[in-house]
Amino acid sequence: MSVGDSSGPLLRAPARAREVPPEHIRLLTKIARMYHERGIRQPQIAAQLNVSQARVSRLLKQAVELGIVRTIVVSPPGLHADLEEAIEAKYGLREVVVADTGERDEGAALLPALGAAAATYLETTLTGGDRIGISSWSSTLLATVDAMRPRPARAAEQVVQVLGGVGAVTAQTHATRLTGRLAQLTGAQAVFLPAPGLVSSKATLRALLSDPGIEPVFDAYESLTLLLAGIGSLAPSPLLEQSGNAIAMEDQERLRQAGAVGDICLRFFDETGKHVRTIDDRVVGISAEALRAVPRRVGVAGGLSKLSAIDAALRGGWVNVLVTDHQVATRLAEEKLAEGEGA
Secondary structure: EEEEEOOOOOOOOHHHHHHHHHHHHHHHHHHHHHHOOOOOOOHHHHHHHHHHHHHHHHHHHHHHOOOEOOOOOOOOOOOHHOOOOOHHHOOOOOOOEEOOOOOOOOOHHHHHHHHHHHHHHOOOOOOOOOOEEEOOHHHHHHHHHHHOOOOOOEEEEEEEEEEOOOHHHHHHHHHHHHHHHHHHHHOOOOEOOOOEEEEHHHHHHHHHHHHOHHHHHHHHHOOOEEEEEEEOOOOOHHHHHHHHOOOOOOHHHHHHHEEEEEEEEOOOEEEOOOEEEEOOOHHHHOOOHHHHOOOOOEEOOOHHHHHHHHHHHHHHHOOEEEEEEEHHHHHHHHHHHHOOOOO
């Protein structure tokens, strides 16, 4: 709270306040300063000024109505409320969380900061009835789950794997563990997708989708309330390369020629956010349509190498909640990215 000073050049009393008798304004200001600036409780103010506590309460309320008392929110160090709100307004997002990584956003500090910020977001917003879809393999998601703490009460109903394991068999095992661990932390039922994320042909995909063990997983996609996913760039991440990257070089080239700059759950998009369907008929996972129908779609991604992909994902409406780092957030807030320059 701040208390306006009618004599100051910057904080002048509003016109309505100047219509009130000066002696009344003086009392209002005195009480407001005692309460908001000196921290004196209302009963003490009443006793000191020889007025009733009920009148003190009424005068404090009137001071707010007249603009003598104004609310000012000061963000603590490490929080970036103005930046978050600017990105929310620019892209029409539900929420943006900017992770504080200290002086440097790249390097060893990035993943832990993103993971901690995403974990805190989930821990404070899960209602107990959420049905969470989680992508299978992402360093940011691994960091998020690692940073989460077990909840004393159930925080979600289901955790559903929305993409088959991407990469080698060991990577597919890790994908299952990621889904299982999030389910354990939230007290939810785990729903696994026992399949690779990308198959060799459309015929193979059709065969997999007809499997009785796969069909219920895809049915679960229709009732998801929250999607948790990384935002990938066209070039595979170091983690995905180490795991046995499933996107072959020829597929990457086809995607590049089609203008793809990034993906969510192997659903690729170009720099404007438009869906690029080049390998869609071989992806074992949630469809682009079902993905974008999930009410809350949380993208966790950072690092300037992913700036273009993150910008495109926001423009295309692939996510409506973003957890990112300060450097990327600063660039996203720049007007030139809205015009496609430097995206």
